[in-house]
Amino acid sequence: MDDQTESSDQDVDDLSFEETYSRLTESIKQLEEGGLTLNEATQLYLSGIRLATHASEMLAKAELQIKTLSQPELVDPNHDNDD
Amino acid sequence: MSVYSISEITTFIKLHLENEPVLRNLSIKGEVSNATASAAGHVYFTLKDTNAQIRCVMFRPQRNRHLVETGVSLIAQGTISIYEARGDLQFYVEDVISDGSGALAAELEALRSALEAEGLFEPTRKRDLPRFPRVIGVVTSARGAVLHDIQNVLSRRYPLTELCIAPTTVQGPDAVTGVLESIQRLNREPNIDVIIIARGGGSLEDLAAFNDERVVRAIHGSKTPIVSGIGHETDTTLSDMAADVRASTPSAAAEISVPSVDNLLTQIVEMSYLLGSELGTIVAQRSQSIQTARSHLGAAKPQFTRLYQQIDDLLQISFKSVKATYVLQSETINSLRSRLETLNPAHVLGRGYSVVTLESTGEVIKSHTEVAQGAKVTATIQDGTIHSVVTDVSPIESEQLTR
Numbered sequence: 001m002d003d004q005t006e007s008s009d010q011d012v013d014d015l016s017f018e019e020t021y022s023r024l025t026e027s028i029k030q031l032e033e034g035g036l037t038l039n040e041a042t043q044l045y046l047s048g049i050r051l052a053t054h055a056s057e058m059l060a061k062a063e064l065q066i067k068t069l070s071q072p073e074l075v076d077p078n079h080d081n082d083d
Numbered sequence: 084m085s086v087y088s089i090s091e092i093t094t095f096i097k098l099h100l101e102n103e104p105v106l107r108n109l110s111i112k113g114e115v116s117n118a119t120a121s122a123a124g125h126v127y128f129t130l131k132d133t134n135a136q137i138r139c140v141m142f143r144p145q146r147n148r149h150l151v152e153t154g155v156s157l158i159a160q161g162t163i164s165i166y167e168a169r170g171d172l173q174f175y176v177e178d179v180i181s182d183g184s185g186a187l188a189a190e191l192e193a194l195r196s197a198l199e200a201e202g203l204f205e206p207t208r209k210r211d212l213p214r215f216p217r218v219i220g221v222v223t224s225a226r227g228a229v230l231h232d233i234q235n236v237l238s239r240r241y242p243l244t245e246l247c248i249a250p251t252t253v254q255g256p257d258a259v260t261g262v263l264e265s266i267q268r269l270n271r272e273p274n275i276d277v278i279i280i281a282r283g284g285g286s287l288e289d290l291a292a293f294n295d296e297r298v299v300r301a302i303h304g305s306k307t308p309i310v311s312g313i314g315h316e317t318d319t320t321l322s323d324m325a326a327d328v329r330a331s332t333p334s335a336a337a338e339i340s341v342p343s344v345d346n347l348l349t350q351i352v353e354m355s356y357l358l359g360s361e362l363g364t365i366v367a368q369r370s371q372s373i374q375t376a377r378s379h380l381g382a383a384k385p386q387f388t389r390l391y392q393q394i395d396d397l398l399q400i401s402f403k404s405v406k407a408t409y410v411l412q413s414e415t416i417n418s419l420r421s422r423l424e425t426l427n428p429a430h431v432l433g434r435g436y437s438v439v440t441l442e443s444t445g446e447v448i449k450s451h452t453e454v455a456q457g458a459k460v461t462a463t464i465q466d467g468t469i470h471s472v473v474t475d476v477s478p479i480e481s482e483q484l485t486r
């Protein structure tokens with residue numbers, strides 16, 4: 001069984017959205033493939049739900065971050081008359 | 084000082100305008116905007132350049148009315164006067180011709196075919212965009228609606244991303260240098276997953292920077308994938324053709340660059356459900372094995388229907404709570420965890436039952452006919468296994484089974 005299925009809540013909280021999503025997909029794949037003991041299947045389910053929770057929370061809490069690179073000197077703002 | 088009525092003064096202005104030889108028959112060059120045709124077949128529009136505009140009307144009998152379309156550049160010939168009912172200064176257009184766009188279009192077409200022959204627009208070299216971009220670079224004007232639109236789309240669709248703006252003028256003499264510089268700077272920034280190049284709609288001249296060979300080559304050479312969203316649906320620039328993905332507008336470019344939070348949440352809910360149903364299948368399979376074993380031992384039928392119902396309830400709970408709140412609270416998780424514990428078939432063993440398997444095959448023994456005297460069997464109980472040798476085998480009488 002993968003280490004990921006035994007990861008703690010704290011470990012899951014530190015994952016990026018992409019990683020969380022990919023681990024969640026992987027958990028489902030492992031469950032679908034079968035060949036697991038009941039205990040392994042239950043652990044996979046629980047860690048999968050933790051991943052789903054983490055992913056949903058990230059989506060619900062996210063706010064767009066914006067940064068602006070400084071404009072180089074050569075640009076004359078008087079020419080910036082586009083819409 | 085005299086006091087005039089409005090009619091008197093507009094008539095006075097009209098007379099002056101119509102008696103001014105320059106205004107009586109003249110040609111004006113400009114870009115058409117807000118062109119609308121009335122039911123009667125007249126065409127109303129505005130001719131504009133970068134600093135000024137004038138209202139125009141072209142009445143039905145005039146030829147070439149079909150050339151008047153928003154966004155095109157024209158030379159219009161007619162008379163300036165005042166429309167008294169509204170007090171509007173108006174250009175009464177009698178004829179129009181296209182303004183040199185033929186030459187410009189031919190030049191553009193020549194460049195397009197040269198770059199195409201060189202392979203700059205090859206579909207095979209276009210790259211896929213990352214599925215979950217962490218940072219999106221944007222090349223556009225720091226002012227105006229375009230940047231605002233892109234921010235709005237990203238905030239709504241996928242606020243997990245970060246927007247890195249490389250502002251530049253996108254029109255006029257500095258536009259080419261500015262756009263090139265912005266593309267280069269974003270390529271130098273670490274972690275940028277995709278670059279959006281965007282500009283609002285405009286005439287062929289307004290979009291000139293995006294048909295410039297240097298800009299097209301910079302897009303082709305960008306190490307970061309580029310999504311273009313330049314002008315309106317109908318505008319296609321050479322930059323669009325060189326980009327990895329072409330979107331019809333700046334907002335569409337932002338849409339294409341990111342997944343949608345709503346879709347992702349739906350997927351996550353579905354995946355939570357799938358996790359539960361897969362586990363449910365596994366639990367049901369194990370339960371079935373135990374049930375079979377138990378019935379052969381002559382025990383009373385256990386409450387498996389209740390167990391299945393509990394699994395269903397559990398799935399409903401996880402499904403609904405993710406969907407309703409977008410967030411499964413930790414208490415839900417804890418409750419799921421404890422309820423799952425109660426469903427664990429290991430607990431059936433905990434109540435004193437065991438599963439007996441044949442040591443030679445590992446198969447669960449379901450009937451006394453599957454085992455003979457002297458066979459080695461393993462009984463799995465709550466906390467271990469018992470290995471035994473069968474000393475005697477006998478069937479259970481039917482009245483004992485139905486008891």
